Amino acid sequence: MTSIDLNADLGEGFGRWRLTDDERLLAVVSSANVACGFHAGDAATMRRVCELAAECGVTIGAQVSYRDLAGFGRRAMDVPPAELAAEVAYQIGALEVFARAAGARVGYVKPHGALYNRVVRDEEQAAAVVDGVRLADSALPVLGLPGSRLLARARACGLPTVTEAFADRAYTDEGTLVPRGQDGAVVTDPEAVVARSLELARDGAVTARSGARVAVRARSLCLHGDTPGAVELARRVRERLTASGVRVEAFA
Template sequence: MAIDLNSDLGESFGAWRLGDDEAMLALVTSANVACGFHAGDPATLLATCRGAAQRAVRIGAQVGYRDLAGFGRRFVDVSPTDLTADVIYQIGALDGLAQASGSAVAYVKPHGALYNAIVNHREQARAVVAAIVAYDPTLPVLGLPGSVFLAEAEAAGLRTVTEAFADRGYLPSGELVPRTRPGAVLSDPDVVAARVLRMVEDGEVEAVDGNIVATRPDSICVHGDSPDAVAMAVAIRDRLAAAGVDLVPFV
């Protein structure tokens, strides 16, 4: 049995430092690297791509709304035409930095509010899919199981990769608990590691109300901006290794 472990990285901006990218790159198999719209300045993104390339960590373009002030966690009612152009722009910018580092963008994962919006917002989901098809239709997309984003991506011929979250609470619908509500974010490394093993081995996760949600992830995400991100990633790796689960990139 094998699983991919991904994390959101490259999210520092200028003098503002967020997360420990160097430590996380030694633990994950895939890095969702910011593209400058929700976080990440060019020097940070280049350094992150170089670190990923040196460790053979796959680089994913983490595309989002143009919202530096809100860290991409606020919904933006952008037109489909503009959203498609924004996503193409972001993938291209990060791909240039990745190629200059000896690697390349290997997949696309939407960030924050965009990720959550296109679980149900079909018009924006189609706009994101259109951008990926236009840039490189061989790029896989990472998203939430049951989302209209993955449905639209599959219909367009893109490879879809399902994701589960180690450190985020779930609603009984299978969607993530909004960050404004209790139970949205988990931080105990032992609890998170046990939860991940249950996802991988049993295909299920307990929602905030106690209901059991089915999930069969191809990749597990631990957020790099969490204060306990490194400890959680270490605990996850140790728990999976003890259970005989290999960590392998999905692409």
């Protein structure tokens, strides 16, 4: 039987403001990318999500970002490598405190937003992220886009790597994500997202924006928690995968 991990970005709130329906999404996904306070999240939110994830048996991942609360981590930034490495380690360490308090551990690291896209091609920034992960824990898996500089650097430094795909994002013919600022970058039709999820999990491929068939070998599938109807869509994806003989299980 084919298997795949389902991950979602969680804890993306701040103070009294909440963006993601963490409780209901944790009943669907197998891995939780928890915001670590730089693009969203705060100490109380991180603690609450870690406790909920531990109760649900969901693997906790640190979603690290550029320091950009106002821009939700989606604005391009130039951060010196040494500073970025320290900030990545800082975010992982903060989340680890709450994960341990909940009786769990941080199981992997995933960059967010602009940082995620930057380390697909930027060798220097990718190296800085990997240095930060190694500062925090030299055995932590790194989750990222297939073929990215981030995963190549992580492998070269002895870190486990996990490939990821997105059913609700448009792809280029090169297997990279279409930038959010371009038309059609986000797939909004729920049935299309469900169908693409199965295509990625079972066939290891996706139809690019151009119509070309692109190979995307992924061990984990991201379900964005900040989209309208995210919980119901996540349920539909999981139900379709299970009905089609694809087992949903965490990679870490």
